[in-house]
Amino acid sequence: QKEVEQNSGPLSVPEGAIASLNCTYSDRGSQSFFWYRQYSGKSPELIMSIYSNGDKEDGRFTAQLNKASQYVSLLIRDSQPSDSATYLCAVNKGSSNTGKLIFGQGTTLQVKP
């Protein structure tokens, strides 16, 4: 079992729809969770972090965390073609924030006009 798993996609949604990106992780002691966006040929960009169970909203982005189910998701409301990118889920392994992030393989999102 991979430490951080994501469906590689592509996930295709029409413009204006809600895109839902999912991620599961294996280390039950993990405390910190992150979403990065990576455009093709570019570097990853940190867009969300979440540490507590529940939802965290930032503009059109909402991160959701369920530690009991070892599941973290990212919702993008009112999806735009400019949101088309690969979204990387990352988990800080273990119970302390060491900076040692384990990344999933990423989900490619395509937003169609």
Add this chain to the structure above:
Amino acid sequence: DTAVSQTPKYLVTQMGNDKSIKCEQNLGHDTMYWYKQDSKKFLKIMFSYNNKELIINETVPNRFSPKSPDKAHLNLHINSLELGDSAVYFCASSQDQTPAFFGQGTRLTVV
């Protein structure tokens, strides 16, 4: 003003050569990282330095040696390059322990 800059952006070299990638950040961050992204887009940490001190050293071959002359710079030297070293190498920095800013990447191709 580029926050995290890496040079070179592209590097094509022959097997067996030694090469270096340089990274500089102008954000005043204490922590810098090297990540490797393979052809399947997996991003994996290699090293992390905090204030010039090595704090994460993942299982990478000894041919890879990081050097941090000061907290704004973290260079990566690779000896005896192999075909499997071909990847994109990203430098990153942060003030806390989460890599927040990535450089533009160095695409290394070993032929």
